[in-house]
Amino acid sequence: MKVLYFAWLRERLNKGEETVTPPAEVKTVGDLIAWLAANDEAADLAFANRKLIKAAVNARMVDHNAPIAANDTVALFPPMTGG
Template sequence: MKILYFAWLRERLGRDSDEVSLPDSVATIADLIEWLADRDEGFALATANRKLIRAAVDDELVDHQTPLNGARTVALFPPMTGG
């Protein structure tokens, strides 16, 4: 699965994406964020306030309880503002 990072999340991590193979225990966006935080201290610090992290699965905005069910791409980003 490809994970894309945007805006200040990308800047804090120093990268714009990761390619990962998920264990069976990672079933939702929330699980994914926890799993990434457990593996990477920088990610854990950047996502300490999980309420600020938004997600999209295969280009569709989703909440943290959304199942990953065969997702190819997950994008993680801070809240967006209109304009």
């Protein structure tokens, strides 16, 4: 699974993307965020307020209850504003 990080998440994690293989019990975007946070101190800090984290799976906006699969691309980013 490819995970993409944008905006201040990319800056705080010092990476724009990574390939991960989460365990079978990671079935949703929320599970993935929790698993990433549990396995990386920087991610734990970056995801401290999980309500702020927006997500897309395969370029489609989703909520944290959305299912994920091993071949998905999951993008994580903070709220955006237009202008």
